[in-house]
Amino acid sequence: MINFNGEILDSDLQLTVSNRSFLYGDGVFETLKIVDNRILFFEDHYFRLLASMRIIRMQIPMSFTFEYLESQVLALVNQQNIQNSARVRLTVFRNDGGFYSPTDNSVSFVIQANELTQKVYSIADKSFEVDLYKDFVVTKQLLSTLKTNNKIIQITASIFAQENQLDSCLLINEEKNVIEATNGNLFMLMNNQLFTPPISEGCLNGIMRKQILKLAEALGNVEVIEKEISPFDLQKADELFVTNVIVGIQPITKYRKKEFKTTLSEELLAKLNQSIEV
Template structure:
């Protein structure tokens, strides 16, 4: 397998990050998980919009040649090298560079691109509903940085471990107000009659690209989508629940805590907006 580090294709086993990399030391970095299907990246523009707006918020100083076009070229190169252009999971990681926490004059971003063959299940709606619960040991903040897909992923890592210990498929994380932020690797949607509800940006969840794509498509098609604070009681009372991310699109939840959920509307949304995205 190969990687691309700062524009150079290298063998994946070669060391590339130094001990004073700011992403390693302080979590001072960002990442994107991108899906490639048949040599195309359907949500690439949304990924780049999020990445570059996040870099601006964090006051990163990218070089002039660090552009979406160059990143696309590097991604395609490493996917070709790894023979996974038909279906790939791509991780693009950006760090502020090397140095101490106050060494701003040494800022020089590093970019690491990794790719792996994708699981065929990425292109299918899950047959069995997910089992989901609530992670009790962390509360996400609701500040300017909470929506970023940052290298500081500790609450989500611990939530994923907790879910595995409970024999669940995923966990919902709460914010400091006790409302739902998101899940460990996905955004949350609820179906309540004709209304589709999702935690608003600003409620502590990561601003997912699939979330953005799906909301826009649903509203264009006349669906009522409400973005607001969502509490555990809302989830417990919902008719359906599904999770979204860039790799799977939509995954339906079959059981939340002790409640069994349907998937009628979720299945319809998948076929209307997600299945066509991958074809």
């Protein structure tokens, strides 16, 4: 079941071979978490979506108000009876026509939803091992910070992780700085200082990244710094963790031969759950 341009359909959407998202990755998306029939951090998601559409020169429909898109997402999860806890993907793509140069900039949207097993954010009691992925780099540019439909680096890095019995990989930019993981933004604790790469490094402008920055600053016992992270820094870190809207915080327990604590991760996760009143 999906919501395509405001119409809820029982079956998956059948795209044409001329679909621009399929042909060229000509689209952007938001991954949303639903808890108790509300979209967490939806205002941040909404404004990031519109900003992304403007950056890639899509025509934003007059109907794309905050209230309209919120109602379309909730209509789908209620129709599927998964409004208590769900993962939603809202994809906007440019309509068919043209080759690299589109014939017009009008858009369509499709919303998909899947049930989640729990509402609260939690940390799985298991190891989470990562390593660097160096086959390809993420460039330091504005497009790298958007959630576009071109995620081939994250895909190949995820396959690399599977082939090497890793849980995820850390991505680097052209200056060989570590910018993020395949599944979210990266944070590093070292000597009571919490570091995360600035957006200018090419990392995703993450919604959960924004929440964690605010929560960490409110703790008062760590200094929060947006700064470049080198691969050498990782070996000296006290903690490493990854953030995204679906899992909240995922602690990294091992990078190469170094193992890490999860104390701050657990403290921030408790604060995150309190902030959303789950």
